Amino acid sequence: MDINDLQRENIKNLKPYSTARDEYKGQASVFLDANENAFGSPFLNEVDDAGDRGIQKNYNRYPDPLQLDLKDAISKIKGVPIENTFLGNGSDEAIDLLYRAFCEPGQDNVIILPPTYGMYEVSANINNVEIRKVDLLPDFQLDLEGIAEAIDERTKLIFICSPNNPTGNSIIRTDMETILANFKGLVVIDEAYINYAKQRTFIQELTEYPNLVVMQTFSKAWGLAALRLGMAFAARPVIDILNKVKPPYNINQATQDIALKALENIGQVNEWIKITVAERENLSEQLLALPMVKKVYPSDANFILVQVADALGTYNSLVDLGIIIRDRSKVALCEGCLRITIGTTEENIKLLEALKSF
Numbered sequence: 001m002d003i004n005d006l007q008r009e010n011i012k013n014l015k016p017y018s019t020a021r022d023e024y025k026g027q028a029s030v031f032l033d034a035n036e037n038a039f040g041s042p043f044l045n046e047v048d049d050a051g052d053r054g055i056q057k058n059y060n061r062y063p064d065p066l067q068l069d070l071k072d073a074i075s076k077i078k079g080v081p082i083e084n085t086f087l088g089n090g091s092d093e094a095i096d097l098l099y100r101a102f103c104e105p106g107q108d109n110v111i112i113l114p115p116t117y118g119m120y121e122v123s124a125n126i127n128n129v130e131i132r133k134v135d136l137l138p139d140f141q142l143d144l145e146g147i148a149e150a151i152d153e154r155t156k157l158i159f160i161c162s163p164n165n166p167t168g169n170s171i172i173r174t175d176m177e178t179i180l181a182n183f184k185g186l187v188v189i190d191e192a193y194i195n196y197a198k199q200r201t202f203i204q205e206l207t208e209y210p211n212l213v214v215m216q217t218f219s220k221a222w223g224l225a226a227l228r229l230g231m232a233f234a235a236r237p238v239i240d241i242l243n244k245v246k247p248p249y250n251i252n253q254a255t256q257d258i259a260l261k262a263l264e265n266i267g268q269v270n271e272w273i274k275i276t277v278a279e280r281e282n283l284s285e286q287l288l289a290l291p292m293v294k295k296v297y298p299s300d301a302n303f304i305l306v307q308v309a310d311a312l313g314t315y316n317s318l319v320d321l322g323i324i325i326r327d328r329s330k331v332a333l334c335e336g337c338l339r340i341t342i343g344t345t346e347e348n349i350k351l352l353e354a355l356k357s358f
Contacts, residue, residue: 006186065249066243087250097242098157102186111147111157112159113134113158115167115332116159138333141172142175142176163194165192166334173199223272286348294308311338314355
């Protein structure tokens with residue numbers, strides 16, 4: 001498979017924006033090329049309590065457009081080479097760029113598998129790309145026959161969320177491998193919740209499938225949702241195309257610095273994952289004991305899908321108490337269901353007490 005044949009014609013001929021720092025190689029001490037403020041950043045000129053002049057980073061300078069230091073640190077943890085790594089302003093940027101790079105507006109189509117993450121459809125609509133929906137089976141697994149029937153010569157992308165949002169289950173691995181082996185477009189496996197699952201990541205399969213794109217994020221297990229930092233791992237041709245169409249400085253310097261510090265604390269992250277999984281199992285068991293709860297679906301994520309007697313009424317009653325969950329009762333295959341994120345032990349106790357009071 002030649003990935004370059006999948007990209008849009010205008011992208012094939014696109015000359016990407018060249019940043020000021022792209023035009024030279026090596027080290028320099030005087031930067032007079034990018035029209036930056038040479039005097040520094042105002043908040044960095046304040047002396048802190050220790051007598052230092054704050055953070056030593058030069059925030060008056062544009063950040064590394066390819067985030068090489070951060071990608072190098074990620075590579076050491078994920079085992080994926082830098083050249084196979086793309087960083088985006090959240091995974092949403094990677095989703096949007098895949099549409100913009102590979103889907104001709106008004107001509108191509110993509111396949112999504114409801115119930116699933118809503119941004120796949122939103123980005124398709126923004127980019128004027130036809131969405132073909134193939135609902136998951138009642139057990140929330142792939143309808144392989146339905147997917148095969150939906151594919152035609154203009155199908156460019158298939159989005160698979162595993163563990164799936166909002167259902168929480170992992171998709172059967174062999175089913176995903178079947179699609180990867182037979183589909184001639186890109187298969188995007190969104191692993192935003194993979195840290196909470198027993199199933200291993202698909203990034204280990206990048207060398208086997210040239211059409212595989214694996215998305216992960218810093219927003220969940222890493223606790224950095226406010227940074228908006230997402231990762232996409234793929235074969236070099238895919239990454240090169242994404243880098244060609246992305247904005248030149250899509251990841252700001254502060255985000256890069258904070259993420260680098262976070263990567264030094266993987267032990268803390270792993271501990272939080274263990275606590276979350278334990279809380280998930282305990283909360284599921286406690287919810288099942290409530291008369292209003294009809295079913296608690298098994299989950300490999302940091303949330304659970306719960307079917308209740310009165311979804312909207314329960315949701316509104318919790319809102320009145322200042323407890324916010326997601327009402328998924330109008331989503332395909334999730335009738336009567338609420339999605340509940342796993343909180344701290346104290347937050348989970350408050351939720352249970354509120355539900356018992358109803």
